[in-house]
Amino acid sequence: MRFYHDLPPSKLRNALSRVQHWHIRFNNRLAKWVGGCVLCGRTTAEATLSSRLCAVCTEQLPHHLSSNLSDTNEFHRCVQCAHLLTTAETHCLACVTEPPAFTETLAFADYAEQLQHALLQYKFHNALHLAPMLADLLHHALLHYAHTHQPDVIVLVPQLDARTSERGFNPLRLLMQHIALSSIWGKTPPIYAPDALIRLHHERLQIHVKPDMRRKQVKNAFAVLDKALFENAHVLLIDDIITTGATLNEIAHVLKKSGARRVDNLVIARTRKTPLK
Incomplete structure (x- = not known):
């Protein structure tokens, strides 16, 4: 029996990418019926940036713009x-x-x-x-x-x-x-x-x-x-x-x-x- 750790790195990355993609698609379809985050399936009742993202997944977005429109450079980027x-x-x-x-x-x-991952899967x-x-x-x-x-x-x-x-x-x-x-x-x-x-x-x-x-x-x-x-x-x-x-x-x-x-x-x-x- 062949386990994941026996796979070449490239094939392992592809396999993990497919699994994550299937997970996101499943959660998105579930959200259409019961409502929820397209990434994890949690409720989006407290969502701020998107009704399709829960508060937890929103906070995990790396160095994202805040809900405060006056704050355009919270993480100090090159203008x-x-x-x-x-x-x-x-x-x-x-x-x-x-x-x-x-x-x-x-x-x-x-x-x-x-x-x-979401952008790669989308494009x-x-x-x-x-x-x-x-x-x-x-x-x-x-x-x-x-x-x-x-x-x-x-x-x-x-x-x-x-x-x-x-x-x-x-x-x-x-x-x-x-x-x-x-x-x-x-x-x-x-x-x-x-x-x-x-x-x-x-x-x-x-x-x-x-x-x-x-x-x-x-x-x-x-x-x-x-x-x-x-x-x-x-x-x-x-x-x-x-x-x-x-x-x-x-x-x-x-x-x-x-x-x-x-x-x-x-x-x-x-x-x-x-x-x-």
Whole structure:
């Protein structure tokens, strides 16, 4: 009889990932009938950020934004790239020595633990049942951003049509379908332009390449369809995850060349490993 400790590390990780995915799907389906957290099945009566997450799982989200909209930097991140800082500075060394084209980045939480697993399952394993919960987290980050900012235009990091066909859905677009911008900015919401940017090429998934190759891969990978939309505009660029920031930086350059006066980023999760490079 073969036990789990006899499996190669890669197969063991895959097996554990499948088990966790099945567990989340079971709890989500159970929640549809009796109500409860999509991650653990507990009651969500005391939920604060999402009706689909219990208070316990919410608190376990790594370095997440609080329910206090006035507190946008509780864990002291770099203002520009959202990298966690260990000093009292406002910017990390990388952003000081080589400033990116964007001005600010707001991340809901760290890309780790349950949130990392949920995002991976949603994007790469068609776990669409997680979309409402992830949309709630994105909505909360937008509320934080709107507390102090009024952008003119909101755009999404685009994916290739071939990738959309392969996956069967566009992850960011699906999340945004759950969000009413008028409920965040009131009578004067920003222009939502999900088709304003296009992706021209995508050689490989960035998570599979070394950091020094990322900027080369995304160079000239994006284009603007309507430059007039961005003339002297404050643009908010939304993505699910920021790693090195190479993709967001390249898009910010494209938007600036098209006339944008400022570009900010808003993401669900920020990796812990490296600041912007």
